[in-house]
Amino acid sequence: MDVFSNTVVLSRMQFALTATFHMLWPVLTTGMAIYLVVLEGLWLRTRNPQYYLHARFWSKLYLLNFGIGVATGLPMEFQFGTNWAPLSEAIGDFFGSVLGFEGTMAFMLEAGFLGIMLFGWERVSPVIHYLATIMVAFGANLSTFWILVANSWLQTPTGGTFENGKFIIASYGEAIFNPFMRNSVMHMFFATLETSLFVIGGISAWYIINKRHTEFFAKSLKIVLAVAIAVAPLQLYIGHLSGEQVYHQQPSKLAAMEAQWETIPAGQPASWSALAIPNDKEGKNNWEISVPNALGYILEFKKDLSEPVQGLNSWKPEDRPHMIGLVYYSFRIMIAIGFFLAGLMALSVLQWLRGKLSAGAIADQKWLMRAWIFAAPLGYIAVESGWIVRCVGRQPWTVYGAIRTADAASNLPPSNVLGSLSIFAVVYSLLFVSALFFGSRIIRQGPNMELPIPEVGPRANIEVKPVEHRPDQRPLETTQSSSQS
Template sequence: MGSQSPLRVMSWLADTATLSRLQFAVTAIFHMLWPVLTTGLAIFLVIVEGMWLRTRNPDYYHHARFWSKLYVLNFGIGVASGLPMEFQIGTNWAPFSEAVGDFFGSILGFEGAMAFMLEAGFLGIMLFGWNRVPPPIHYLATMMVAFGANLSTFWILAANSWMQTPAGTLLQDGHFQVLDYFRIIFNPFMVVSVSHMFLATLETSLFMVGGISAWYLLRDREAEFFRRSFVIVLSALIAIAPLQIWVGHLSGEQVWEYQPTKLAAMEAQWKTIPAGETAPWSVLAWPDTQAETNRWSLEVPQALGWILEFQPRLSRPLKGLSEWEPRDRPSMVGLVFYAFRVMVGIGFALAGLMLLTGLQWLRGRLTRDRWLLWGWVLAAPLGYIAVESGWIVRCVGRQPWLVYGQLRTLDSASDVPAGAVASSLGTFLLLYSVLFVTALFFGRRILLKGPDRQLPLPETIPAEPAVVES
């Protein structure tokens, strides 16, 4: 986080690889906003539609109709913003595409054919089939949409996890040869990564639903209706919020084992801590990559061991960044350090809000305290920030490697003019800004209009007119 001269900044921005990284970061950060909600909201739709089929309470049916509008809005923006990411692998990262194409293309193909097409294929039935197919068939379509959305997460995380902990391949002459597809998919990071992301999308979606429900409750609009969604959200989060914290800890343990440079950057740890010793934990710090030290830090004595292993002394060494040459370790230490703390801080804050709300629920004051409802409204976007911060830690902390320990990022960028990448980056910024404003506009319209309680219930399917033989 040291200061940089204007000349150095201009030189940095003129670099093709840097601009390609920045472009992919912009497209990935924007795209991530939309599937995060669709994957979690799809499960919420399965819950409310299932409760309608079980209880025949019209409120649950109208919940399914109302929240599906937000689902399809996110789905559309997600598709529009996600396609450029795959094209960039060929245009901006051609050497990487050539190196990993034998299996990486297959996995992304699985995501498109097995997951995206499944979700898209049943989406029409879910949205427009209420009075055209029997309720059980419609419910099957909703479940297939949810399954497809989350299957997409599985394949994408499997591919990205392989980049973090490559397995099942042999790098020979700059080309990754497939030795074992099973080991590629089920690489060391995959199970925990998929679980962590699944819980993140679900938690983010539930807090968004809860925040919107709290907003209606504050306005005393459809209060009983949105109290139902608020209760569903809280009931699910009682298990999900603490489970996410535990899975996040497991992810940190894996980083320590497989990516020690990333853990050192996450903690801004420059000096190695030998096994058997205690170490302070830096709450805040100002990392200086040039001097290989922290200019200042706010530390909690002997806390790092408790965070990593629930004990004061480390059972194994924790290597500091100074153990590696600058070219072999993350350069943006400050970004990784603070992105990690934002993610963890939000995770604990959301769990705390869930716990506080649960206590008020037990006291019979679930929706009576306006300050608590405002807390939910303000917490609605925090899950997005946590997810984005987590991906920054995951990808920026992996640097300087695109495939950790085997393929460098600088060796993976296409040899194209920097001006061309800068032009496409500017175009993406403009188009994504338009998409973002459009999404906010239509999302606001959906929320202001509210649920349509006059929609007829699809209790029966009209029989086809009988054919009269002449």
């Protein structure tokens, strides 16, 4: 098949490009917004000016991600009218409403309060500003909710029936709270939060290992670690629940995730494929390392399966997912990263308990700081891998079991789609380079430790410590006593 003459394939490639690139930005803003709420809340509670300076610094990276997220998110939705018009016509009464809810409820809420959060520090009272920060965080996470509602419905369509190729809604509630919705929303919520935590922790570790603002960023790393203690293991557990759901609701996707070609009957133990080389054409694995009986324990915490695991060969080739190697290894990459981040969190907590993360000792933990820097981009890779599993594993269906992808695409000239795909690739490449440039500049400049602290009432005395200034950067520390205004 000539890829460049196939409209469906080109439309899928374009949507994959725009979705994959767009996902990089709201992942951070959604989780970082919660982190900013925590920082500002700590500042208002303790009157410690360092929390205020943290909030001001991290909000710069938030704004950068928000701007690019908006610029890359809008073209995604437009594609439902250009490249996927038959799909929009068939399911638009529900799917279009949900995307409309995301725009009017979530995005407008986030965008409306964003200006107050970023520029209102000295223009509104601290309480009003804190309310604006909470609304930004709520709007960002509400956006995640509606997007996951829409995508979960594509995975498990409920709440109505298809009549003459068009979805007729019987119950909005049933459609919104479809079987995949709860676990999907929770899994993505914790994914965005965990990714943001390890990005913030990785940036903090970079400052620490370079001995810049060591005490300042040791504090941010500890805040990250305190939240990650709960988030990292919870994400693993919710991921397990999502896997169980795929087992019961989407057997063909599970077979692709595990490169399972032959059916394993109920009541029998099942081996888990740790590594393999799937062969789509011959319907087998050319090479495999498996763990006996492990799949049953992974799916149901017991040796024997209560339901069969259907093999890919039990479906006709046109009715099952392809690109099995992509789905198979994307799933394993996501799982491996989840366990690595949880392990790094546990190891860091151990060092914290041993007193190795104090301001005076943390810079000596170079191996640990390097591990945090290495972990900073891993959350992005895990999120992208998870969406590959979710969407590629759903094929050949756009609406699982109801509308095939081949029937959902618009009948456009391949040259038109190839042209728009090429333009997106160029523009998004420029945006990515720009984001790296401005993001790195924000990080190189570091926090502005000389910002005036707004008066919010009595504050605890902050001990003034002499600091050594380097000629090539701002002061390493700043302190404030209760006499400052």
